[in-house]
Amino acid sequence: MPAHAQPSSRIPQRPHVVFIMGAGRSGSTVLDLFLGQHPLVQSVGELCNFVHDGWIERRLCSCGQRVPECELWSRVTELWKKRSQVDLEAYEELRNRVEERRSVLWQMFSRPSPEQVQLGKDVRGNFLTYAQWTAGLYQAICEVTEKIVVVDSSKNPARGLALVLMAERLDLIDLHLVHLVRDVRGFAWSVKKSFRSDEQAGVAHDIRGLPVWRSALAWTFVNSMADLVRRRHETSRSLLVRYEDFVSEPTPVVLQLAGFIAIPPGPWVELLHSDRPIEPGHIVAGNRLRMQRHIRLRPDVEWQSKLSFAEKMVIWLLAGWKARSYGYHYRPAASELDQPVGMTSPPTGHPLAGPHFLASHDRQSTGSSPVSESAQP
Numbered sequence: 001m002p003a004h005a006q007p008s009s010r011i012p013q014r015p016h017v018v019f020i021m022g023a024g025r026s027g028s029t030v031l032d033l034f035l036g037q038h039p040l041v042q043s044v045g046e047l048c049n050f051v052h053d054g055w056i057e058r059r060l061c062s063c064g065q066r067v068p069e070c071e072l073w074s075r076v077t078e079l080w081k082k083r084s085q086v087d088l089e090a091y092e093e094l095r096n097r098v099e100e101r102r103s104v105l106w107q108m109f110s111r112p113s114p115e116q117v118q119l120g121k122d123v124r125g126n127f128l129t130y131a132q133w134t135a136g137l138y139q140a141i142c143e144v145t146e147k148i149v150v151v152d153s154s155k156n157p158a159r160g161l162a163l164v165l166m167a168e169r170l171d172l173i174d175l176h177l178v179h180l181v182r183d184v185r186g187f188a189w190s191v192k193k194s195f196r197s198d199e200q201a202g203v204a205h206d207i208r209g210l211p212v213w214r215s216a217l218a219w220t221f222v223n224s225m226a227d228l229v230r231r232r233h234e235t236s237r238s239l240l241v242r243y244e245d246f247v248s249e250p251t252p253v254v255l256q257l258a259g260f261i262a263i264p265p266g267p268w269v270e271l272l273h274s275d276r277p278i279e280p281g282h283i284v285a286g287n288r289l290r291m292q293r294h295i296r297l298r299p300d301v302e303w304q305s306k307l308s309f310a311e312k313m314v315i316w317l318l319a320g321w322k323a324r325s326y327g328y329h330y331r332p333a334a335s336e337l338d339q340p341v342g343m344t345s346p347p348t349g350h351p352l353a354g355p356h357f358l359a360s361h362d363r364q365s366t367g368s369s370p371v372s373e374s375a376q377p
């Protein structure tokens with residue numbers, strides 16, 4: 001982190017935001033952490049939860065400090081309050097209305113201008129207030145960190161749509177949307193598992209597993225919404241990325257992302273070919289993975305041996321039509337097949353940056369948390 005917080009001349013007036021959108025447990029924290037290793041990019045995790053989790057609940061930042069004690073977030077918040085005159089409680093109320101209410105989501109889709117979106121009379125401010133405060137937060141992050149791009153992996157398509165309105169109608173931010181999709185069966189396997197609350201491990205509360213039919217429907221709904229939001233944004237600023245492509249062949253995906261965001265790919269490519277650890281940074285909310293220090297990119301194949309035949313059939317009957325639109329097939333390609341149980345050869349995977357992405361084989365032996373899922377549904 002820089003020693004001073006004076007605005008740098010290279011910081012643009014409109015903050016440049018890369019928003020990772022899609023269903024939970026699709027690998028967004030992995031991608032967010034990776035992108036944040038670039039010297040021009042600041043990774044922030046699920047920024048939608050910044051005020052609630054960080055300031056109201058006082059949860060841990062990935063640097064190990066509680067958010068109010070984290071130097072970076074303290075300075076960001078101080079600058080944000082000074083510049084935008086933001087009231088944190090009022091902001092959280094507005095954010096909740098815009099991003100969590102279905103009625104507001106439909107208004108954002110259907111109303112011709114964002115000024116017409118009604119958030120209710122019992123809330124302080126309106127959509128414009130929400131938009132200006134949100135843009136002010138991104139701007140404060142850019143200025144304090146002296147980075148030119150902020151990666152926000154909040155995922156929620158409603159927030160994505162609000163950001164599209166802020167970019168295209170209100171000219172408050174420069175926005176690139178990344179719709180991250182993971183095979184519905186990998187998602188369903190991840191969501192089926194339960195986790196006990198363990199704040200140090202990045203799990204803020206107990207998480208109960210869901211039956212696969214429910215997760216298949218949820219995956220279909222969220223990704224359908226994300227498709228609609230993606231089509232609302234300028235074509236050249238919207239990109240679909242499959243998580244499986246990123247973890248199995250990262251270099252082409254990373255080059256594509258660099259061209260898409262328009263920053264030099266060098267630092268990411270170099271990282272892929274080095275043993276340099278991934279810095280944990282200051283991820284304020286998201287996958288429990290953000291609290292880990294040893295991660296390795298590996299193909300996402302665990303679901304193939306863990307889900308029963310009946311579960312795979314149910315998932316495919318409910319969500320196969322949508323999965324096919326992203327290029328997934330009922331029978332994975334030979335290169336995507338899991339190794340037979342008991343196979344003794346070393347697990348495959350990309351030798352990325354020493355610390356970070358664990359394979360299924362590793363976590364069976366170490367008891368560590370899986371990498372490719374998010375602790376937040």
Ligand SMILES: [Zn+2]
Nearest residue numbers: 061063070282
């Ligand atoms: Zn921190």
